[in-house]
Each structure stands twice: as structure tokens, then as C-alpha cells.
Amino acid sequence: MRHSNPTPDEVRALIDAELHREGPLLPILHAIQHTYDHVPEMALPLIAEALNLTRAEVHGVMSFYHDFRKAPTGRHVVKICRAEACQSMGANALSQAVLDKLGLDWGGTTPDGSVTVEPVYCLGLCACAPAAMVDGKLIGRADAARLSAELEGAA
Amino acid sequence: MKIWVPMDSAAKALGADEVAEAIRAEAEKRGVEVEIARNGTRGMIWLEPLVEVETEAGRMAFGPMSPADVPALFEETHPKALGLTEELDWMKRQTRLTFARCGVTDPLSLAEYEANGGLAGLRRALTMSGEEITDEVKLSGLRGRGGAGFPTGIKWDTVRMAHADRKYIVCNADEGDSGTFADRMIIEGDPFCLIEGMAIAGIGVGATMGYVYLRSEYPDAIAVLSRAIEIARDAGVLGTDVLGSGKAYDMEVRVGAGAYVCGEETSLLNSLEGKRGVVRAKPPLPALEGAFGKPTVVNNVISLATVPVIFEKGAEHYANFGLGRSKGTIPLQIAGNVRHGGLFETAFGMKLGAIVEDLGGGTASGRAVKAVQVGGPLGAYLSPDQFDTPFGYEEFDGQGALIGHAGLVVFDDSADMLGMARFAMEFCAVESCGKCTPCRIGAVRGVETLDRIAAGDAAAIPLLTDLCETMQDGSLCALGGFTPYPVMSALRLFPEEFGAVKEAAE
Known part of the structure; x- marks a missing residue:
């Protein structure tokens, strides 16, 4: 789901659906990001109001966690594991090749908005490293050719 | 005919879903009635996707499977037949208490x-x-x-x-x-x-x-x-x-x-x-x-x-299982640059060298083992000289190491240990929660100090040692407190890569 212009009522509905939980802030942020692919700035005061927190507190929580984004990603997201087990199987060379080919740095999105490349620290595929994820699909023993093929298949 | 195809993430990352689909299509083509059941993984990740066919004798294993290997499953012989799953060496040698059902049953039944x-x-x-x-x-x-x-x-x-x-x-x-x-x-x-x-x-x-x-x-x-x-x-x-x-x-x-x-x-x-x-x-x-x-x-x-x-x-x-005060079993996770990666549950006490060389089969690249990091990003590197260490909490502590969550990452001789030490500090800097100074500032200074060492400034080595002591003693939790484990063990085991050998010789 990718709505570009959330309305306050839509966001409030997402917030309300999580309010029955103990400690609902992370579930709320996840729900909003799941819906809009990012957590829009306009959502923060609505969350703060619902949880009786300050906007600064909500911002503080959101910015603490790597997962939550202020802006949407490209249409496709490639995550490449940078952790030790993957490094032992050449993950550094793999990620460099992918980033160079797309002309990106970590976290960057291609100018046409098609691909974002993000680092990830461990997908739990350490016995079939290096590991990557293309639009949610896991790839073990990844190489640059395989990642390109997956991206072309997805496009 | 009942065929098991794992739905574990690692199996899927190696193509299990495609294999399951190929089995369905092939069965339809041949007019054979097949029940495809999805299980967890048996833990033999190098054999994934590991497909099992139920027979009267038991479950027969085939792997690693690709969609191209599927048609032969319906023939008399198969080039990737491994025999009964339970009789495979990797399975027979384990003591599966915690993981007794994993890979055996439908996870949601x-x-x-x-x-x-x-x-x-x-x-x-x-x-x-x-x-x-x-x-x-x-x-x-x-x-x-x-x-x-x-x-x-x-x-x-x-x-x-x-x-x-x-x-x-x-x-x-x-x-x-x-x-x-x-x-x-x-x-x-x-x-x-x-x-x-x-x-x-x-x-x-x-x-x-x-x-x-x-x-x-x-x-x-x-x-x-x-x-x-x-x-x-x-x-x-x-x-x-x-x-x-x-x-x-x-x-x-x-x-x-x-x-x-x-x-x-x-x-x-x-x-x-x-x-x-x-x-x-x-x-x-x-x-x-x-x-x-x-x-x-x-x-x-x-x-x-x-x-x-x-x-x-x-x-x-x-x-009754285990060694000293390390009772019971531990699921060893053998990973990284290793031929036979996977999960092996066994009583505490197995020697590190046996885990890496015997179970793991040495490196995937075929080169010599240089180091094994045990216990995650905060765990120490151990060298083949320490392969006699039995796998137990106290035994590893005695080596200045820890078993952590029992993950072992194997590196071959191409590993850049100064680079790995730098990565440990960089990771700590990225992931520090920021509450305590030794971790928040120390990790950043650690990266800088390792960069100085990499540039040939051997005088920065005592500074790194001092910094690691401060992080170890002064941090509030294991992130800052244990990051020195990989850094100092790399320095201790491979001083030549830190440019320290010449100094020591003088």
C-alpha cells in the first residue's frame, strides 16, 4: 500500500487500532510505516496527542530506531547484510559492486526512484552467506548477478 | 505420496518455494497425487532446500534441490538422494532435546x-x-x-x-x-x-x-x-x-x-x-x-x-548432559565461511576444533581457517591454536572469550583482522544507545584509533588497549563492555596485521 497523502483521520484510525495494547508506540509507528512506507511528519503530533506525550518524545522514539523512515523508499528495496558472517563470504565486495553499479551510497535511492539500497545487520541466514533481501524476498549465497536478476524480475 | 519441503527462511532463501512449486507442477503433469507438507529446517543448511519423501522405511532426504532436480524425484534413482534423514551423520551425532521436533513436524500443526x-x-x-x-x-x-x-x-x-x-x-x-x-x-x-x-x-x-x-x-x-x-x-x-x-x-x-x-x-x-x-x-x-x-x-x-x-x-x-556447570545441550550455529553450515544441537563439551573442522568441514573457500568468532559481534576471535577449548561457559571464559548465543563464524586466511576490529568498533558506534560515555564516545574514538593504526601509526596501539579497558570496565551494558572482545582478541592473535610486530621485536 502506498498512499502519498495521508489524511489526519486515516492516521488517527491507524493509531486507534493499536491503543488497546500496553506500550503501543512501536506498534503504532510500524502500522503507519506499513501503510505509507514511511512515517510522515504530520503523524507525530497526532500520535503525541493520542498517547499524551510531547512531540519531542515521539520524535525521539522514532529517530532512535533504524527501521522508521521520514521519507518513502524507492519502488524496490535491496537490503544487503553487512554483518560478520556475511563479510566472511565476501559481503563487502558484493555490496560495493551493487552500490557502484547503481551509483549509490548506503541508504540512497536512484534518481528515477526505482531502487533503494539499505544495509541490514543480520537476516539470520549466516550459514548461507552472503545474504540479501529484495522487496522482502530473501536470497542466500547472494551475488551481484543474482541481485540484478531479482531487481529486473521485480521491475 | 507425501513430500516435505522446508518453509524455513534459509531454505526459502535458497529456493525452497520454487522447488515446492516445481514438485506441484511435476506431480500434476504426471498425474501423481502428491501432498506437499511444509516443515522447518533440519538445520543442514548446506543441503537446503532439503526435500524429504515419506516412505515405509522412513523419510528419505534429497538435497540440495533445485527445480531442475524435481522430475527425478518421481523416478527410481536420484542423483541427490542422501538416504534416510535420521541416518545422516549430522543428524545421528546430535542430541536433539530443544530442537527435537524442528524440521520433523508441520510448525503450525x-x-x-x-x-x-x-x-x-x-x-x-x-x-x-x-x-x-x-x-x-x-x-x-x-x-x-x-x-x-x-x-x-x-x-x-x-x-x-x-x-x-x-x-x-x-x-x-x-x-x-x-x-x-x-x-x-x-x-x-x-x-x-x-x-x-x-x-x-x-x-x-x-x-x-x-x-x-x-x-x-x-x-x-x-x-x-x-x-x-x-x-x-x-x-x-x-x-x-x-x-x-x-x-x-x-x-x-x-x-x-x-x-x-x-x-x-x-x-x-x-x-x-x-x-x-x-x-x-x-x-x-x-x-x-x-x-x-x-x-x-x-x-x-x-x-x-x-x-x-x-x-x-x-x-x-x-x-545428565553437559560439562561441569554447563548442563544440558547447546544448539551450535556454524556459519560464515564454512563448508557445512547449520545448526547442531549437542551436549556442552565438544572441542572448538572438532566443531569447525569435523562438523563444519573446514572453510567453504577451501583455504585455511584463520579465525573463528564465537558469540556474535561482541564475541572474541579464536585462532586454530585454541581449537582444543571445550565448548562451555567457563572454558571459554578461561580463553578470554565467550560462547554467547553459541554462534560460530568461520573466517579463512583472506580475512582482514584489522578491518574486522574496525568493524566491531564501527558497529558499536552505530548501535550504541548513547546512555553511557565509554560506549557512545569510546566506539567512535576506537574507529579513529584503528584508522591511525591502519595508516601505520603503531604508537596508537597502546591507546587502543587503554580505550578498550575503559570501555570494558566503564560501560553500562554488554554492547560497550564486550566490543573490546573482538578488537583485543584480533590484536592479540594477529599483532602483525596491526603493525605491532616490529615494535615488539625491538
């Missing part, structure tokens, strides 16, 4: 779970008092499998004796350590086992609610466990009347958000409460003031998933 020993432990626990339950765990000798190795029974007893209107069981499933995947594997392969373990904990200490804090990097595990909890609730295993006992226990999955430090128990609790995942100073212990300020058991997935078998077979049965 409660009936198969029960038919294979599931719920027997919970039923027994429901006949026991809280004190008897915690005594049983103490007697088993179970120690926290998350890394610290704290006796689980003592932790439970502290919570049991605390007075409060509400108590919690929190499962730490924030398995962020590279080289570890046991939590993911059992959640995807035998989720009811974790649910049962948490229910026993809840009944034992008087907690009515449990949370599994599960990392967002594990979407499959989140989906499987969430579904398993619904199934367990519908079947009366969870809820206001656990298995008709009149006792209440329920639970929920809580998804993390990509912060490594949230694997530390107090920062996990803050995150669970909806706060920044900042470490809390102890005391108060989480056992007395944990989630939402209430007494809380915080245990790792494997600790909790081991509880059912302890109650099913008895504490003494479990304690």
Missing part, C-alpha cells in the same frame, strides 16, 4: 506437536506448585542461552517471590548477533515449543501475560509465531483457562525496529514500553522491576524453548 511430545511438559507443570516448577528448572541446571549464562531457575524464583498485581514473561527474540539463527529456526520450525515454554514460565512465577520481542529482520518468524499464538489460543493452550486448569496465561508478539541494542534486556524492556531503547541501570533487576515496572522474567528464546523438554523428560534427564 498443534496435533503433530502433541503427537511428538508437545504439551506434556505444560500438563505436568499444571499439576505442580510454583515453587516446584522453579525448583525443577533449578535442578535442570539450565542457564540463560542468550549469552550471559545466568541460572534460569534462580531468575524465575526471584520473580515468583516478588509481590505484584501483575507479572510478565518477556522472551528476548531480538537475535541480532551475526552467526546466530537458532531463535529464528525454532520459531519458524517449532513455534509451539516456545509458546509452551513461556506458558510454563508464566504458570510457575504467576505471570499472566507474555511478550515475545521479535526483531523486524525476521518477517517469516513473526508471521509463523503470530499464527501459532492464535492457534494455541483457539485450542485453549493460551487464554484465561490454560488447558482447563483455571489458570490464565496469554501472550503477544512485539516487533522490534532494527536497534541491535534492544537485545540487551533493559533496553528491550524500554522498547517494549514504547520508549527509546536506552539501557537502564541495574538495580533494580528486571526480575523485580521489569516490563511496565512489574516483576518480569526476561529469557532468551532457546532458554524458554528448552523448558518444555525439561518438564516432559524431567530435570535430571536434562542435567
